[in-house]
Amino acid sequence: MLVEGRGCTLRDQFGNEYLDGNGSIWTNVHGHNHPTINAAIIEQLGKVAHTSFLGFTHEPAIRLAKELVDLVPNGKLTRAFFTDNGSTAIESAVRMALQYWKQNGRPQRDTLIAFDRAYHGDTLGAASLGGIPLFKGSGNDFGYRVISISSVEELTGLDANRIAAVIIEPLIQGSAGMRLWPQGMLKALDAWCQTQDVFLILDEVMTGFGRTGKMFACEHEDVVPDFLCLAKGITGGYLPFAATLTSERVFEGFLGEPDEGRTFFYGHSYAGSQLGCAAALASLRVFRDEQVLEQLPAKIARLRELMGDLPRFRQCGMIAAMTVDSPDLSMGTKVCLAARKHGLLTRPVGNTIVLMPPLCVTLEEIERMVAALRAALAEITAMQR
Numbered sequence: 001m002l003v004e005g006r007g008c009t010l011r012d013q014f015g016n017e018y019l020d021g022n023g024s025i026w027t028n029v030h031g032h033n034h035p036t037i038n039a040a041i042i043e044q045l046g047k048v049a050h051t052s053f054l055g056f057t058h059e060p061a062i063r064l065a066k067e068l069v070d071l072v073p074n075g076k077l078t079r080a081f082f083t084d085n086g087s088t089a090i091e092s093a094v095r096m097a098l099q100y101w102k103q104n105g106r107p108q109r110d111t112l113i114a115f116d117r118a119y120h121g122d123t124l125g126a127a128s129l130g131g132i133p134l135f136k137g138s139g140n141d142f143g144y145r146v147i148s149i150s151s152v153e154e155l156t157g158l159d160a161n162r163i164a165a166v167i168i169e170p171l172i173q174g175s176a177g178m179r180l181w182p183q184g185m186l187k188a189l190d191a192w193c194q195t196q197d198v199f200l201i202l203d204e205v206m207t208g209f210g211r212t213g214k215m216f217a218c219e220h221e222d223v224v225p226d227f228l229c230l231a232k233g234i235t236g237g238y239l240p241f242a243a244t245l246t247s248e249r250v251f252e253g254f255l256g257e258p259d260e261g262r263t264f265f266y267g268h269s270y271a272g273s274q275l276g277c278a279a280a281l282a283s284l285r286v287f288r289d290e291q292v293l294e295q296l297p298a299k300i301a302r303l304r305e306l307m308g309d310l311p312r313f314r315q316c317g318m319i320a321a322m323t324v325d326s327p328d329l330s331m332g333t334k335v336c337l338a339a340r341k342h343g344l345l346t347r348p349v350g351n352t353i354v355l356m357p358p359l360c361v362t363l364e365e366i367e368r369m370v371a372a373l374r375a376a377l378a379e380i381t382a383m384q385r
């Protein structure tokens with residue numbers, strides 16, 4: 001049982017301390033118990049915790065929408081739609097894309113393109129886009145057409161007139177085991193989408209908010225999508241909250257008189273929660289006040305120096321991974337369990353071990369994390385011999 005946290009450290013019920021090596025499943029950004037985010041949530045609690053977003057709005061949501069769209073280069077994204085987790089951030093983008101074409105003259109555009117080994121969430125609609133059998137449950141026939149491809153080249157043979165949108169995890173597929181895309185791939189995908197006037201949906205649920213070294217992964221290749229899906233790190237890892245950013249063109253495609261039925265009917269009860277907005281605004285303030293992004297290059301370099309020689313090492317900014325080559329598919333689990341005894345918490349993806357600490361991690365904490373990982377690896381591999 002984890003009972004307490006401060007910065008990158010978590011404490012269990014016996015008082016043992018651990019470094020949070022995967023940022024509490026890729027959510028935590030500025031560390032646990034951050035004074036700025038704590039204070040913002042407490043201040044908001046003193047006003048009101050939650051009010052319905054159906055037919056109402058509130059100041060924290062308006063401010064947050066503005067700050068989020070202003071973070072994305074080139075001004076194309078002007079609108080934010082709030083939900084409460086990564087899967088619904090994806091589903092609202094997909095449903096907006098499908099409904100947009102349906103009511104704006106291209107109803108034949110009913111198909112989504114997703115990538116092999118993709119992971120876009122666990123709800124039925126998001127899982128339909130997934131390409132990892134383990135997470136797909138009963139299959140892929142949940143109601144809308146999805147074509148799975150494994151490279152941009154495969155787009156050439158497809159009839160773009162049937163395609164509503166292409167969805168991808170930019171730069172790196174997370175749940176597939178930290179698989180890096182070739183450099184320039186996102187740019188090429190964006191070019192195809194623009195030529196064919198097909199929507200590009202970027203799933204930055206994992207990569208958003210500094211994880212790749214820039215605020216958003218798409219900045220690395222100068223791409224601005226039609227839909228940008230954000231969740232996990234949006235509140236600094238404090239509260240369930242998500243946003244789907246989109247363009248003025250998409251927004252206008254839903255305008256009309258109520259009886260025309262052009263409304264986007266999608267509103268979870270806790271969407272746009274005031275507490276979530278307050279936490280997200282505070283997290284963005286910490287990015288500015290503590291110059292979080294400016295400090296990342298040194299940390300990224302340190303991770304590479306310390307881990308570069310590990311088997312199948314790969315890295316995308318503050319996301320570092322290595323894979324234990326073994327026919328024993330529980331090696332990842334064994335290494336992570338052994339690492340606990342050395343004060344490191346992380347979770348494997350198969351035999352891949354991930355280090356994705358909160359961005360506030362110090363160089364010294366990075367050293368301790370890697371030392372713990374190496375000690376665990378040595379113990380487990382010695383036992384195999």
Ligand SMILES: *Cc1c(COP(=O)(O)O)cnc(C)c1O
Nearest residue numbers: 085086087119120121174205206
């Ligand atoms: C975690 C994740 C999701 C799903 O987010 P939830 O909040 O867990 O529903 C979607 N896409 C990616 C890339 C993720 O890493």
